[in-house]
Amino acid sequence: MADAIRALPPRCAEIFTLRRIDGLSYAEIAAKLGLAERTVNAQLALGMIRVRQFLAARGFGPAQTQTETEGNADPR
Amino acid sequence: MNADPTTDDPIELAAAEWLVRCDRGLTPAEQAEFEAWRRTDPRHAAVYQALAGSWDLMSDARHAPSLLAGQAEREAERQAVAAAPRRRGWRLAVGLAAAVAIGLTAFLGYREYRLRPYDATFTTAIGGVEQRALPDGSVITLNTDSVVAVHLERGQRRVALQRGEAHFAVAKDKSRPFIVSANGVDVRAVGTAFSVRLRDESVDVLVTEGKVAVAPPEPPPAATATPENLTPAPAPASYLVTAGQRTSVSLKPAAAPAPVIAVPAETVRQALAWQERRLDFEDASLADIVAEMNRYSPRRLAIADPALATKRFGGSFPAGDVDTLVRQLQRNFKVTVERQGDDLVLHLPAETKAP
Numbered sequence: 001m002a003d004a005i006r007a008l009p010p011r012c013a014e015i016f017t018l019r020r021i022d023g024l025s026y027a028e029i030a031a032k033l034g035l036a037e038r039t040v041n042a043q044l045a046l047g048m049i050r051v052r053q054f055l056a057a058r059g060f061g062p063a064q065t066q067t068e069t070e071g072n073a074d075p076r
Numbered sequence: 077m078n079a080d081p082t083t084d085d086p087i088e089l090a091a092a093e094w095l096v097r098c099d100r101g102l103t104p105a106e107q108a109e110f111e112a113w114r115r116t117d118p119r120h121a122a123v124y125q126a127l128a129g130s131w132d133l134m135s136d137a138r139h140a141p142s143l144l145a146g147q148a149e150r151e152a153e154r155q156a157v158a159a160a161p162r163r164r165g166w167r168l169a170v171g172l173a174a175a176v177a178i179g180l181t182a183f184l185g186y187r188e189y190r191l192r193p194y195d196a197t198f199t200t201a202i203g204g205v206e207q208r209a210l211p212d213g214s215v216i217t218l219n220t221d222s223v224v225a226v227h228l229e230r231g232q233r234r235v236a237l238q239r240g241e242a243h244f245a246v247a248k249d250k251s252r253p254f255i256v257s258a259n260g261v262d263v264r265a266v267g268t269a270f271s272v273r274l275r276d277e278s279v280d281v282l283v284t285e286g287k288v289a290v291a292p293p294e295p296p297p298a299a300t301a302t303p304e305n306l307t308p309a310p311a312p313a314s315y316l317v318t319a320g321q322r323t324s325v326s327l328k329p330a331a332a333p334a335p336v337i338a339v340p341a342e343t344v345r346q347a348l349a350w351q352e353r354r355l356d357f358e359d360a361s362l363a364d365i366v367a368e369m370n371r372y373s374p375r376r377l378a379i380a381d382p383a384l385a386t387k388r389f390g391g392s393f394p395a396g397d398v399d400t401l402v403r404q405l406q407r408n409f410k411v412t413v414e415r416q417g418d419d420l421v422l423h424l425p426a427e428t429k430a431p
Contacts, residue, residue, distance in 0.1 A: 019099075022179060026100045027213035027247060036207045037215055037245075041100070045092035052130040 213247030260293030
């Protein structure tokens with residue numbers, strides 16, 4: 001699992017560690033690193049996807065592959 | 077599997093966004109939105125589940141204290157582990173102890189930091205939008221041309237909105253109410269999110285999460301303008317505004333009590349679009365659009381023709397990007413632009429009235 005975090009870009013890994021290992025809140029992470037909470041959210045979301053891909057590539061968890069998109073999904 | 081570590085799958089991006097929001101904690105409104113999103117498409121729920129699965133696996137990373145050490149130590153450890161696998165258990169114990177010590181120190185220090193008295197003034201220029209985190213965990217987003225003065229102490233958290241508009245995401249702390257004062261109007265919250273806009277003749281409050289108590293100015297509003305000498309407790313005439321509602325307190329003497337108006341989610345989203353440096357309009361008059369745009373731009377727009385001012389228009393524009401708006405108006409209404417110094421005056425040409 002630690003390898004999955006190490007494989008992340010440094011900033012992303014730092015935020016990930018603060019959240020998942022240190023258990024800091026989003027506001028705390030934002031304050032500590034001087035970032036907007038929005039950035040913390042975005043980095044965690046990005047990190048999540050990369051970790052999932054990292055794990056799936058090594059046979060952990062469901063091997064969810066890229067879904068075909070028909071343009072009907074609006075994240076809002 | 078995909079070698080490229082990023083994804084451009086919009087479903088996975090949305091799922092990751094939801095996972096992060098769930099991890100942070102959903103408001104009831106977000107909860108409903110999330111359920112709706114999951115129901116929209118079976119793939120949504122499936123992709124979300126896959127992500128959540130690996131997210132949960134990551135909790136086991138807690139047992140890898142080496143992550144807390146620096147990069148160099150990490151490298152050294154990796155080599156040491158490779159060279160002498162037996163030392164691993166010992167290193168793990170020391171690492172765990174260090175992690176606990178670091179965590180405890182950080183927690184105690186952080187608690188002290190959160191509660192210490194704090195004073196600050198934040199300012200944005202015209203066209204600026206800035207987000208500031210306070211030591212208590214609250215976040216203030218200042219809109220264009222705005223000034224807030226923050227004063228935190230053990231018993232209360234006070235913010236004076238001296239100019240402009242700001243959105244407040246308030247960290248929950250029952251022992252310290254969070255009070256925003258704008259020209260004598262007090263908006264009081266415990267843990268919630270809301271916007272306050274100080275206009276010339278009114279104070280507008282829009283609540284996006286939880287609820288706030290709004291206290292209009294005292295009847296003789298003459299000498300009580302500074303936030304410090306207002307009583308912390310809401311006046312008897314205060315009233316509640318809850319998520320998805322707005323109110324506008326008139327600053328005119330002897331004004332009628334302000335009504336509380338429910339606003340649709342889409343309107344709330346539009347009213348907060350400035351936080352993403354966008355301005356959203358739906359079927360708004362050009363007069364309103366221009367007035368709103370002018371808040372964000374040192375170059376101001378004016379409408380010469382009353383017939384043009386009442387035209388209705390919509391769209392999403394970058395805040396303060398006067399030129400983009402003008403181009404759109406030229407395309408849609410064939411307006412002509414007259415330059416007066418830095419300012420732009422919009423005319424409706426006579427010939428287009430009878431094509």
